[in-house]
Amino acid sequence: MAAIKRLDKPPALPYISRMLRILLPIVLTLFTSSTPVSAKEPVGYAQFKFPHIIRQDGIELELFPRPPNQIAAFYEARGFPPEMIDILKQQCYITVRIHNRRDDIVWLELDNWSFSIDSKPVQRSDRGQWKRRWQKMGTALNHQSTFRWSLLPETLDYLPDERESGNIILPRRPGNISIQASFATGTDKQGKPIHIHYDKLQCAQNP
């Protein structure tokens, strides 16, 4: 029955389908080639694409630069006031996810991380600095709390197979970001330290 029904169909459908098969790749090629992503980007910023994943010595480090609009949308949805969002939109947000795939403890201590943009050292804004800033502005406690939860902890002992994430915030500048991340290992931090260097990162730009 199904075969008979197909034969009964008007001939227009196979024709349209054939035309689509020919035209669709052409249209897609035209669209993708006429709007190259890099042509729209200001120099020194990256488009919001995929996370950068670094695997070294049993640590999986995922770095995901977030564009200002995504950051604004996240905090707006949490009811943050515009004056807070305006400040946060001007920062360079990088979501960091660390997965300890080792059999021993890996110590995250953000004081042991350093950052530079185009070889010039930059300072990460830590929790204490943000707290003082929000307190000075009289920010509501619930927003301060949610904001703190969205940050990567300053210190954390990653147990085997533990995976935690959060944001680090750098000054928003064009250029290549270089990250030097050092991790102590072992229960008493006496294991061989792990040093990860990555410099293929840029602050994300709105698409």
Next chain:
Amino acid sequence: MNFHLLLKTWNVRRLAVSALLFAVTFNVVAAGIEKPHGIRDYQIGRAPDFTLNDLEGDTRKLSDFQGRWIFLHFWASWCGPCRLEMPHIQKLTQQFDADELAIILVNTAEDEDTVFSFLAEMQIENSLLDSDGLISEAWKPRGLPTTFLIDPQGQVQYQAIGGREWSKPVYLQFLRRLIDAK
């Protein structure tokens, strides 16, 4: 040594022996209970008490639940792993009677409307509201979500790291063994 001092010393000794006996008994029991993946020993002592309102406006105190195991869970609707974990917690509520396992949810710093609509979606009736987020921070979870397991004597015993699939047999059996070992 006068009589009062002797009595005081005797009481202190008796208390110390009782505490030691309890610790030994608990550790023997706990040692026999294999922990599933993602659950770690977290013996930080007595659970810090707190008082919070729930979604219905009733005031709840953590210590009111003492006498049974407490599953204390910190969460927020914006946290991805919390959203994944919540259906498992919903199933957990159907597996245990409230008088053997008190499942207490504490929402971190969100407003009532957000909490209400999220929990309705998850078919969970209630949560405590840590509106300013201060209780959550005092408890120092490693991140959100975090669950603490508190024994019937009010001592924190375990911490669950990240979101766990609580409705899986391995976790249900673990919780059942804890309750039965009481």
